[in-house]
Amino acid sequence: MSLDWEQTVVDARDPAALAAWWKDALGWVSVGETDPDEYEIRASPDRLPGLLFIAVPEGKSVKNRLHLDFRGDDRDAEVERLLALGATRADVGQGDETWVVLADPEGNEFCVLSSRK
Amino acid sequence: MSLDWEQTVVDARDPAALAAWWKDALGWVSVGETDPDEYEIRASPDRLPGLLFIAVPEGKSVKNRLHLDFRGDDRDAEVERLLALGATRADVGQGDETWVVLADPEGNEFCVLSSRK
Numbered sequence: 221m222s223l224d225w226e227q228t229v230v231d232a233r234d235p236a237a238l239a240a241w242w243k244d245a246l247g248w249v250s251v252g253e254t255d256p257d258e259y260e261i262r263a264s265p266d267r268l269p270g271l272l273f274i275a276v277p278e279g280k281s282v283k284n285r286l287h288l289d290f291r292g293d294d295r296d297a298e299v300e301r302l303l304a305l306g307a308t309r310a311d312v313g314q315g316d317e318t319w320v321v322l323a324d325p326e327g328n329e330f331c332v333l334s335s336r337k
Numbered sequence: 338m339s340l341d342w343e344q345t346v347v348d349a350r351d352p353a354a355l356a357a358w359w360k361d362a363l364g365w366v367s368v369g370e371t372d373p374d375e376y377e378i379r380a381s382p383d384r385l386p387g388l389l390f391i392a393v394p395e396g397k398s399v400k401n402r403l404h405l406d407f408r409g410d411d412r413d414a415e416v417e418r419l420l421a422l423g424a425t426r427a428d429v430g431q432g433d434e435t436w437v438v439l440a441d442p443e444g445n446e447f448c449v450l451s452s453r454k
Contacts, residue, residue: 221415223363223407225380226450228345231402246340263342269386272406285348285445286403289389290340298338328402333343 227260227272228288231280232326235259235273241325242271245305246290280327283312291333295320298332344377344389345405348397349443352376352390358442359388362422363407397444400429408450412437415449 232238239259243250248261251270262270271288292298299320303309310323318334349355356376360367365378368387379387388405409415416437420426427440435451 221409221411221418223409223415223449225363226406226408229404229406229448246342269406278400280402282398283395284402285397286401286405287346288403289343289346289386291343292338292340294338298340301338331346332340 225269227268227270228286229272229274230328231276231278232273233275233279234326235275238324238326239271239273241306242273245302245307245324284329287328288330289319289333290330291336293336295332295335302332342386344385344387345403346389346391347445348393348395349390350392350396351443352392355441355443356388356390358423359390362419362424362441401446404445405447406436406450407447408453410453412449412452419449 230238235257236259239261243261248263249265251260251262251265253259257275258272260270260272299322302322306325307322310321310329312321312329314321319331321329321331323329347355352374353376356378360378365380366382368377368379368382370376374392375389377387377389416439419439423442424439427438427446429438429446431438436448438446438448440446
Protein backbone atom coordinates (compact mmCIF):
# COMPACT_ATOMS: atom_id res chain seq x y z
CA MET A 221 0.00 0.00 0.00
CA SER A 222 1.13 3.53 -0.51
CA LEU A 223 -0.23 7.01 -0.11
CA ASP A 224 0.36 9.93 -2.45
CA TRP A 225 0.44 13.41 -1.02
CA GLU A 226 -2.40 14.97 -2.98
CA GLN A 227 -2.51 18.48 -1.50
CA THR A 228 -2.00 20.79 1.39
CA VAL A 229 -5.42 22.16 2.25
CA VAL A 230 -5.78 25.77 3.40
CA ASP A 231 -8.89 26.88 5.28
CA ALA A 232 -10.05 30.27 4.01
CA ARG A 233 -12.69 32.93 4.49
CA ASP A 234 -12.62 33.63 0.75
CA PRO A 235 -11.09 30.60 -0.99
CA ALA A 236 -11.56 32.00 -4.51
CA ALA A 237 -9.66 35.18 -3.69
CA LEU A 238 -6.96 33.42 -1.70
CA ALA A 239 -6.42 30.78 -4.40
CA ALA A 240 -6.18 33.55 -7.02
CA TRP A 241 -3.61 35.37 -4.89
CA TRP A 242 -1.42 32.27 -4.49
CA LYS A 243 -1.81 31.39 -8.17
CA ASP A 244 -0.38 34.77 -9.09
CA ALA A 245 2.28 34.64 -6.39
CA LEU A 246 3.57 31.26 -7.55
CA GLY A 247 2.74 31.36 -11.25
CA TRP A 248 0.69 28.19 -10.88
CA VAL A 249 -2.46 26.99 -12.67
CA SER A 250 -5.99 26.24 -11.52
CA VAL A 251 -7.29 22.69 -11.69
CA GLY A 252 -10.68 21.06 -11.14
CA GLU A 253 -12.85 24.13 -10.87
CA THR A 254 -16.14 22.40 -10.21
CA ASP A 255 -16.96 23.20 -6.58
CA PRO A 256 -17.69 26.85 -5.69
CA ASP A 257 -16.24 26.33 -2.20
CA GLU A 258 -13.00 24.65 -3.29
CA TYR A 259 -10.20 26.06 -5.42
CA GLU A 260 -7.13 23.99 -6.23
CA ILE A 261 -3.91 25.23 -7.79
CA ARG A 262 -0.86 23.26 -8.87
CA ALA A 263 2.56 24.08 -10.30
CA SER A 264 1.36 22.27 -13.45
CA PRO A 265 -1.92 20.41 -14.09
CA ASP A 266 -0.63 16.93 -13.19
CA ARG A 267 1.91 17.82 -10.54
CA LEU A 268 1.15 16.78 -6.98
CA PRO A 269 0.84 17.99 -4.30
CA GLY A 270 -1.31 21.00 -5.02
CA LEU A 271 -2.75 23.66 -2.76
CA LEU A 272 -6.49 23.39 -2.14
CA PHE A 273 -8.35 26.35 -0.65
CA ILE A 274 -11.64 25.57 1.07
CA ALA A 275 -14.25 27.73 2.76
CA VAL A 276 -14.58 27.52 6.54
CA PRO A 277 -16.77 29.58 8.85
CA GLU A 278 -14.11 30.36 11.44
CA GLY A 279 -11.31 32.88 11.06
CA LYS A 280 -7.62 32.44 11.81
CA SER A 281 -6.99 32.77 15.55
CA VAL A 282 -3.42 31.64 16.29
CA LYS A 283 -0.12 31.17 14.46
CA ASN A 284 -0.62 28.32 12.00
CA ARG A 285 0.85 25.03 13.15
CA LEU A 286 1.63 24.12 9.54
CA HIS A 287 3.13 26.56 7.07
CA LEU A 288 4.65 26.60 3.60
CA ASP A 289 8.31 27.28 2.73
CA PHE A 290 9.41 28.45 -0.73
CA ARG A 291 12.82 28.99 -2.28
CA GLY A 292 13.85 31.05 -5.29
CA ASP A 293 16.95 32.39 -6.99
CA ASP A 294 16.85 35.74 -5.25
CA ARG A 295 15.25 35.79 -1.82
CA ASP A 296 15.09 39.54 -1.38
CA ALA A 297 13.69 40.17 -4.85
CA GLU A 298 11.01 37.52 -4.26
CA VAL A 299 10.12 39.12 -0.93
CA GLU A 300 9.72 42.52 -2.57
CA ARG A 301 7.60 41.00 -5.33
CA LEU A 302 5.34 39.25 -2.79
CA LEU A 303 4.99 42.40 -0.67
CA ALA A 304 3.97 44.29 -3.80
CA LEU A 305 1.30 41.63 -4.43
CA GLY A 306 -0.15 42.17 -0.95
CA ALA A 307 1.83 39.92 1.37
CA THR A 308 2.83 41.41 4.72
CA ARG A 309 5.84 40.84 6.93
CA ALA A 310 5.09 38.57 9.90
CA ASP A 311 6.83 38.32 13.24
CA VAL A 312 6.61 34.84 14.73
CA GLY A 313 9.62 35.43 16.98
CA GLN A 314 12.01 34.23 14.30
CA GLY A 315 14.75 36.76 15.10
CA ASP A 316 17.65 37.09 12.66
CA GLU A 317 17.40 34.09 10.37
CA THR A 318 18.26 33.24 6.77
CA TRP A 319 14.59 33.10 5.84
CA VAL A 320 11.94 35.82 5.69
CA VAL A 321 8.51 35.27 7.23
CA LEU A 322 5.58 36.74 5.34
CA ALA A 323 1.81 36.36 5.60
CA ASP A 324 -0.67 35.98 2.78
CA PRO A 325 -3.81 38.21 2.57
CA GLU A 326 -5.64 36.02 5.13
CA GLY A 327 -2.69 36.08 7.53
CA ASN A 328 -1.29 32.61 6.83
CA GLU A 329 2.41 32.67 7.64
CA PHE A 330 4.87 31.37 5.02
CA CYS A 331 8.60 31.63 4.53
CA VAL A 332 10.88 32.62 1.70
CA LEU A 333 14.12 30.72 2.22
CA SER A 334 17.64 31.80 1.37
CA SER A 335 18.39 31.69 -2.34
CA ARG A 336 19.35 28.52 -4.21
CA LYS A 337 23.08 27.85 -4.21
CA MET B 338 11.57 34.90 -10.93
CA SER B 339 10.06 31.76 -9.58
CA LEU B 340 9.57 30.06 -6.27
CA ASP B 341 9.82 26.34 -5.62
CA TRP B 342 7.69 24.84 -2.89
CA GLU B 343 10.39 23.42 -0.68
CA GLN B 344 8.35 21.98 2.18
CA THR B 345 5.32 22.10 4.38
CA VAL B 346 6.58 22.80 7.89
CA VAL B 347 4.88 21.19 10.87
CA ASP B 348 5.34 22.62 14.37
CA ALA B 349 5.89 19.84 16.88
CA ARG B 350 6.46 19.17 20.55
CA ASP B 351 8.72 16.24 19.61
CA PRO B 352 9.83 16.71 16.00
CA ALA B 353 12.06 13.61 15.98
CA ALA B 354 9.21 11.34 17.06
CA LEU B 355 6.65 12.97 14.81
CA ALA B 356 8.95 12.87 11.77
CA ALA B 357 9.65 9.18 12.47
CA TRP B 358 5.94 8.48 12.68
CA TRP B 359 5.19 10.17 9.35
CA LYS B 360 8.20 8.53 7.72
CA ASP B 361 6.78 5.13 8.64
CA ALA B 362 3.24 6.12 7.72
CA LEU B 363 4.24 7.29 4.24
CA GLY B 364 7.26 5.07 3.54
CA TRP B 365 9.40 8.17 2.99
CA VAL B 366 13.09 8.84 3.70
CA SER B 367 14.91 11.24 6.00
CA VAL B 368 17.03 14.00 4.50
CA GLY B 369 19.45 16.56 5.92
CA GLU B 370 19.70 15.32 9.47
CA THR B 371 22.03 18.00 10.79
CA ASP B 372 19.87 20.07 13.14
CA PRO B 373 18.58 18.38 16.32
CA ASP B 374 15.44 20.51 16.26
CA GLU B 375 14.56 19.94 12.61
CA TYR B 376 13.67 16.68 10.88
CA GLU B 377 12.83 16.59 7.19
CA ILE B 378 11.34 13.69 5.28
CA ARG B 379 10.66 13.36 1.55
CA ALA B 380 9.08 10.78 -0.72
CA SER B 381 12.57 10.37 -2.20
CA PRO B 382 15.80 12.29 -1.44
CA ASP B 383 15.45 14.85 -4.25
CA ARG B 384 11.69 15.15 -4.43
CA LEU B 385 10.12 18.42 -3.31
CA PRO B 386 8.16 19.42 -1.37
CA GLY B 387 9.10 17.56 1.77
CA LEU B 388 7.69 17.66 5.26
CA LEU B 389 9.85 19.45 7.84
CA PHE B 390 9.12 18.98 11.53
CA ILE B 391 10.42 21.69 13.85
CA ALA B 392 10.35 22.13 17.62
CA VAL B 393 8.09 24.84 19.03
CA PRO B 394 7.34 25.63 22.68
CA GLU B 395 3.58 25.91 22.31
CA GLY B 396 1.13 23.03 21.95
CA LYS B 397 -1.67 22.63 19.43
CA SER B 398 -4.71 24.63 20.56
CA VAL B 399 -7.24 24.74 17.71
CA LYS B 400 -8.05 22.83 14.53
CA ASN B 401 -5.15 23.33 12.14
CA ARG B 402 -5.86 25.89 9.41
CA LEU B 403 -3.64 23.92 7.02
CA HIS B 404 -3.78 20.15 6.71
CA LEU B 405 -2.48 17.38 4.48
CA ASP B 406 -4.54 15.16 2.15
CA PHE B 407 -3.33 11.77 0.94
CA ARG B 408 -4.74 9.29 -1.56
CA GLY B 409 -4.06 5.59 -1.98
CA ASP B 410 -5.40 2.56 -3.81
CA ASP B 411 -7.60 1.41 -0.95
CA ARG B 412 -8.86 4.11 1.38
CA ASP B 413 -10.25 1.87 4.09
CA ALA B 414 -7.19 -0.38 4.20
CA GLU B 415 -4.95 2.70 4.48
CA VAL B 416 -7.11 4.05 7.31
CA GLU B 417 -6.84 0.77 9.21
CA ARG B 418 -3.07 0.71 8.66
CA LEU B 419 -2.71 4.28 9.95
CA LEU B 420 -4.91 3.60 12.97
CA ALA B 421 -2.73 0.59 13.79
CA LEU B 422 0.32 2.89 13.63
CA GLY B 423 -1.22 5.24 16.18
CA ALA B 424 -3.38 7.66 14.23
CA THR B 425 -6.77 8.49 15.70
CA ARG B 426 -10.08 9.35 14.10
CA ALA B 427 -10.85 13.08 14.19
CA ASP B 428 -14.17 14.86 14.05
CA VAL B 429 -13.92 18.30 12.46
CA GLY B 430 -17.62 18.38 11.63
CA GLN B 431 -17.03 16.69 8.29
CA GLY B 432 -20.23 14.62 8.35
CA ASP B 433 -20.62 11.87 5.78
CA GLU B 434 -17.94 12.50 3.17
CA THR B 435 -15.82 10.48 0.77
CA TRP B 436 -12.71 11.16 2.82
CA VAL B 437 -11.72 10.03 6.30
CA VAL B 438 -10.30 12.51 8.80
CA LEU B 439 -7.53 11.22 11.06
CA ALA B 440 -5.06 12.86 13.42
CA ASP B 441 -1.38 12.10 13.85
CA PRO B 442 0.14 11.43 17.32
CA GLU B 443 0.33 15.18 18.04
CA GLY B 444 -3.25 15.75 16.96
CA ASN B 445 -2.62 17.24 13.52
CA GLU B 446 -5.65 16.53 11.36
CA PHE B 447 -5.12 14.95 7.95
CA CYS B 448 -7.36 13.26 5.40
CA VAL B 449 -7.29 9.99 3.52
CA LEU B 450 -9.18 10.60 0.30
CA SER B 451 -11.30 8.18 -1.67
CA SER B 452 -9.28 5.61 -3.58
CA ARG B 453 -7.65 6.25 -6.93
CA LYS B 454 -9.96 5.49 -9.85
